[in-house]
Amino acid sequence: MKKEPIIALAGNPNSGKTTLFNALTGARQHVGNYPGVTVEKKEGIYTTDGTRIRIVDLPGTYSLTAYSLEEVVTRDFLVNERPDLVIDIVDASNLERNLYLTIQFLELGIPLCIALNMMDVAKGRGIAIDAQKLSSLLGVPVVPTVARIGRGKRELMETAEKAASTEGTPPLRISYGDDLDRAIVEMEKEILQHQFLTQIYPARWIALKYLENDEQILIKGEGENPEVSKRIQKVVQKVSDHLMATTGSYPEAIIADQRYGYIYSIIKQGVLTQRPDQHRLYHSDKIDKVLTHRVLGPLIMFLIFFGLYHLTFNYSKMPVSWMECLFEWIGNAASASLPEGMLKSLIVSGIIDGVGGVLTFVPLIMMMFFGIAILEDSGYLARMAFMLDRVFSIFGLHGSSVMAYIISGGIAGGCAVPGVMATRTLRSPKERLATLLTAPFMNCGAKLPIFALLIAAFFKENEALFMFSLTLVSWIGALLVAKLLRVTVIRGEPTPFVMELPPYRFPIFKGLLIHTWERTWQYIKKAGTVILAISILLWAMMSFPRPPVSEKNAIRNELKPAARSGAVQMENPQARKENADAEVALRHSVAGRIGTALERISRLAGFDWRINIALIGGFAAKEVVVSTLGTAYSLGEKIDAERSGPLSEKLSQSAGWRPLTALSLLIFTMFYAPCFITVICIAREAGSWKWGAFSMIFNTALAFILAVALFQIGSLLGY
């Protein structure tokens, strides 16, 4: 049986590529990553009359240089996987710029078929395109489509199937002017004579890439044959010098000019006719007059942030609580049916609580991705980046970074997991990395109970002011750390902003759903694997080794005065005994021992072993800090993060605690290692575990330095 043919979809961002992909494949999609990079790889199956065609959605690109990951991925896929055909989606309302990529595909000599998309938009703008003429001039089939409503889909695929089975055309040869043409011929001769990379690329294309100073090809060439590579570079050097002297321009600039020149020569042959109303304002421009207005713009943006926030965190409350009930029910069912002992503890406290804790976030994450998908597909996200870039670029970030910050808890209460995942909309690699490493500093919903507990215990008078200050501190911290990272470990020139502001479009509901689901599913898949393993590990650390009975009594006696000193007395002696046992067991466990061992250093920040254990527990999920403190202070395991009244009273009266301790702990909690779910997301999104480890170590060190500085200076000042 013949292997099913592969057709790749390529084209500019915002050309309707993904819409066409969704229309062709429906929901039968598979999302993965290209090997070694974080660029999404989407595949689906198109079936018609019994034939199955594999469709690959390549990332949207404007060009085929080696500057962005998307472009390298696209190029590598085309030359390595050799799809049977590439459908180049061309936005008919922006023909000139879209053909710039088409020309590069043709120069690469890959079998091509053009989908002339958004014919309706073009028509609305008074643009008429002669598809027949374009097809005959370029020598490839051209099919007009409107992907949004599925028009032209069938004709496109019929044409594509036919084109895929015919012989491809030889690579396109454009004239780049006398000087360059002569140099290219000279290089081609050299390339062909030594079969230099010719099994992968056309000879003329290699010569062009050398002229463009293409990093990837230069490295490949160096590896293939350093001698030939050097000779080619010599030709490049000669012609570059000559061009610099005569025209004051670089070869790559001239190549781009000539490509556009070639495009115009085609278009002017009657391919495109446009009503002469160049300066007419499009609908999109009118909307922009309001949405990016000097005063109204930021105001509306704030409202939209607030709306997104509201949608995500309020409307997901109900489904999240259903999920909580579901897992509580499963937990109870498991408790009731399993015999008392370690196995039960493992299943209930380790697995069900751990995985359940992650899965209960699913509705929230779905809502958030849905909201972002709307902003993204409508074109508003690009405007947010446009309006905020001035501020964020100061700190080495990008205007789009704001999204990740807000979702992570920039307004207080959010979650770093979807926040880190939201950095996917950022196309500048360095800015993206700096953003996803600093987003966890925001005050996520899980840190809030800790803040609430400490503020209620020590700073009751200024509650609102304190909360606001904490939000401010987290923003300042995140931005300053981003700046620090951008001048040290993620050093480098800012990635150019140059960005298209796509016309506003009404999002397609089906597209939004597919978008939302595929991202949510990636999150769910994680819960089943890595998160399960780490949940079990953390459970084991807090449960083993178990204290022997004699020691239990000894420690209990030793702890008695401390336990009694609290003002809160337990009514029930049985409960008091159980709680004391839990405290003893916790202290004896690996986590407890680590906490105790760390006491010597953590004293510098004012933390005793109890706080240390709580902070270790907080690595599982930040709200665990509160419940672990409860256990460590013998208040029982069931300290509700929302109602921590007794604990806060107890802390405020406990000998080891003063307002400065609380302040130090507040700062530490804000900045120390993100919870492990976030760490996993960071590792995934950054493409390496190195960055996951970095965020744990660096953040904890930073938090510790800040807490110690605060505590020591505060102590010196007599607080």
Next chain:
Amino acid sequence: MRRIPMRQMKDNQCGTIAAIKANGELGRRIRDMGLVPGMPIKVQGRAPLYDPVALRVLNFTVALRNKEADFIEVEVE
């Protein structure tokens, strides 16, 4: 007709690109967006903090930072 750096253009002012002095990634990105010598452009507006600047090129809008616009010279009336 006079040549000015793009940064000095006012809102809604029209012009024709005369030269692009950027090389490397920035130059490439600018050219990928259709910003090549001879291309007519119009300043569509600026962000609330006056940076970046939004340009109308052909039938689409492209935004770039003022720092990046410094590499582009424009001929204006």
